[in-house]
Amino acid sequence: MTQRFAVKALVLAVGLSAAMSSLAAKLTVVEVITSPPRTALLQKLLDEYKTQHPGTEIELISLPWGQAFEKLGTMLQSGQVPDVVEMPDTWQGLYASNNMLEDLEPRLKSWDATPQLTDKTLAMARAANGKATMVPYGFYLRALFWNKKLFQQAGLSEPPKTMEQFASDAQRISKLGNGISGYCMRGGVGGTNAWMMFMAAMNGSPEFFDKQGNSTLTEPGAMKGAQLLVDMYQKGGASKDSVNWGFNEIVSGFYSGKCAMLDQDPDALIAIKNSMAADDFAVAPMPVGPSGKAFPTIGYTGWSMFKQGKQKDLAWPLITFLSDKTNNLAWSKFVGTLPIYKGAEQDPFYQTPQFAGWFKELNDPNYVPLTMPTHLKGWGYFNSVIVKESSQETLLGENDTESMVKDWANYLSKEQKAWLATQ
Numbered sequence: 552m553t554q555r556f557a558v559k560a561l562v563l564a565v566g567l568s569a570a571m572s573s574l575a576a577k578l579t580v581v582e583v584i585t586s587p588p589r590t591a592l593l594q595k596l597l598d599e600y601k602t603q604h605p606g607t608e609i610e611l612i613s614l615p616w617g618q619a620f621e622k623l624g625t626m627l628q629s630g631q632v633p634d635v636v637e638m639p640d641t642w643q644g645l646y647a648s649n650n651m652l653e654d655l656e657p658r659l660k661s662w663d664a665t666p667q668l669t670d671k672t673l674a675m676a677r678a679a680n681g682k683a684t685m686v687p688y689g690f691y692l693r694a695l696f697w698n699k700k701l702f703q704q705a706g707l708s709e710p711p712k713t714m715e716q717f718a719s720d721a722q723r724i725s726k727l728g729n730g731i732s733g734y735c736m737r738g739g740v741g742g743t744n745a746w747m748m749f750m751a752a753m754n755g756s757p758e759f760f761d762k763q764g765n766s767t768l769t770e771p772g773a774m775k776g777a778q779l780l781v782d783m784y785q786k787g788g789a790s791k792d793s794v795n796w797g798f799n800e801i802v803s804g805f806y807s808g809k810c811a812m813l814d815q816d817p818d819a820l821i822a823i824k825n826s827m828a829a830d831d832f833a834v835a836p837m838p839v840g841p842s843g844k845a846f847p848t849i850g851y852t853g854w855s856m857f858k859q860g861k862q863k864d865l866a867w868p869l870i871t872f873l874s875d876k877t878n879n880l881a882w883s884k885f886v887g888t889l890p891i892y893k894g895a896e897q898d899p900f901y902q903t904p905q906f907a908g909w910f911k912e913l914n915d916p917n918y919v920p921l922t923m924p925t926h927l928k929g930w931g932y933f934n935s936v937i938v939k940e941s942s943q944e945t946l947l948g949e950n951d952t953e954s955m956v957k958d959w960a961n962y963l964s965k966e967q968k969a970w971l972a973t974q
Contacts, residue, residue: 576865577608581626581633583619584852586799588821592885600872609869617740617797620935627651627857634866635873638685638855640675640925641743641934646855647679648928648970653856655683658867664875672891675851679926686874687853689888691816692920693744694847694908695835696823701731701811710812710835714752717812717838718779721788724811735801735810736780736789738946743938744848745814748837748921750776750956755842757921764968766960772841777956784946794946805832816850817909818887824905834908836918847912849920852888927966937962 582593590613597609612633614622620642626633638646646652655676659665665673671690676683697710705724711717721733737745751757754772767773783789790810793801798819805813806826813819814837823832837845854870856863872878876892883890884900889909895901901910912918924930941958944950 576604576606576862577610578634578862578866578869579610579612579631580869581623581636582611582613583623583637583639584616585613585619586821589886592882596873596878596882597869600869603872604868607865620931627859632857632859632861634856634860634862635869636855636857637852639852640678640850641923642931643679643685643855644925644927645929645931646857647682647684648926651857651859652679652684653858653860653863655686655856659683659686662871664871667876667892669891669893676853685853685855686870687851687891688874688879689851689883689886689890691818691850691852691888692847692909692912693748693814693816693837693849694912695837696805696813696815696819696832697835698805698808698811698832700831701727701808705811710833711838714749714776714779714838714840718783718788721783721812722786725787725789730790730809732788732790732793732810733812734783734789734793735796735804735813736784736793737796737798737801738784738794738939738943739797739800740935740939741798742942743923743934744850746777746780746938746942747923748814748846748848749780750774751846751921752776752838752840752844753779755840755844757846757919759924759963760967764964764971766963766967768956768960768963774953774956776840778952781945781952785948794943816887817889817906820887820905821885829905834905836908836912836915839917844917844919845912846919846921849922924963924967927963927970929962929966933959933962933966 580597582590590611594611597611601607601609623636643652672687673683675687676685695710701724702708702710704727707720707723711720724731724733750768750773753776754767754770756767758767760766784794790804793804796804801813802815802819802822804810806823837847839845854873856866856870860866873882874891879892880890880895880898883895889896912920923934937959941950941955945952945955
């Protein structure tokens with residue numbers, strides 16, 4: 552009797568311990584695209600989740616975007632694996648290719664919201680290796696913000712429609728003086744989009760590679776696009792300080808009137824519409840290249856889990872909570888993404904003139920969304936480190952445009968051919 556009682560007591564103790572452990576679950580969420588208002592909204596959603604799941608603790612770690620890639624890598628190497636991580640498309644290929652992201656397909660099959668997701672959402676979830684490795688929370692599409700007052704002061708009445716006009720208008724506005732420049736250049740981390748977008752526009756093609764896996768960046772048109780940006784900076788069309796500017800600097804530069812044109816996604820509206828009168832700025836489609844077409848970049852970000860994570864069964868309900876229709880729409884409206892659910896674009900919020908430029912790009916065949924080659928294992932490093940360092944050298948005159956672009960092309964060609972060999 553004593554032994555049976557002891558065994559029962561042990562079983563009961565283990566059961567109670569397990570129950571208490573589950574009640575006291577602590578999840579870690581890593582955010583990598585940060586700003587104080589954005590982090591506050593995410594914390595609010597996490598607090599709501601905790602209210603619905605008593606006993607759950609959630610630690611939110613916000614990594615500044617400029618150092619996020621390296622800091623997350625350091626966390627993983629040291630064994631600090633987050634339960635839920637905000638996963639940019641530019642990193643998805645790297646982590647998925649290294650078999651580090653959890654395959655979410657089985658979980659998506661049992662999630663009742665999956666049939667309501669758009670085809671684009673599911674395609675991007677599976678973009679890296681054909682299996683869902685994230686639940687995207689929205690899409691970013693690049694368009695051109697322009698400051699009506701500064702244009703008027705420079706004798707201009709409308710935004711540039713062509714790349715040639717874009718370069719000319721930037722120089723003309725910069726001649727106003729008083730520290731005003733035409734273009735809010737992103738010379739720091741995150742500047743890859745502009746380089747690729749302008750090179751594609753001048754080259755007349757959204758293709759990054761030929762069939763053999765060779766990069767198209769060294770084609771004459773693409774080289775002209777890169778040179779246009781270098782000339783823009785070196786000839787005064789962009790602020791000298793902009794060689795180091797990231798997202799926050801270019802956006803504040805625009806709404807403070809330091810620079811008149813900004814190529815950005817809807818997320819920039821968060822700060823701009825709170826700091827400028829609606830009549831003082833507008834959003835136009837990106838300028839077209841010689842082919843009559845423009846290739847505004849389209850990107851996405853979402854929620855992922857690492858295979859090394861030890862609490863995936865607890866982390867998945869949090870991902871579905873953040874991704875449910877109500878929370879996703881609230882998140883998309885706030886952070887400036889196009890939401891992931893079918894029919895969400897009919898919401899009155901997206902029917903305003905502020906979104907006109909983006910929806911023209913989505914509906915006009917002359918604007919072809921440019922998808923970055925995030926399937927490449929080395930794309931995350933290329934995007935976060937190589938482009939930033941080498942472009943800054945070139946803008947400052949320490950390198951030439953042709954050498955910079957050739958180095959980019961060599962790197963990407965090697966990556967693409969390695970990827971092709973696995974297909």
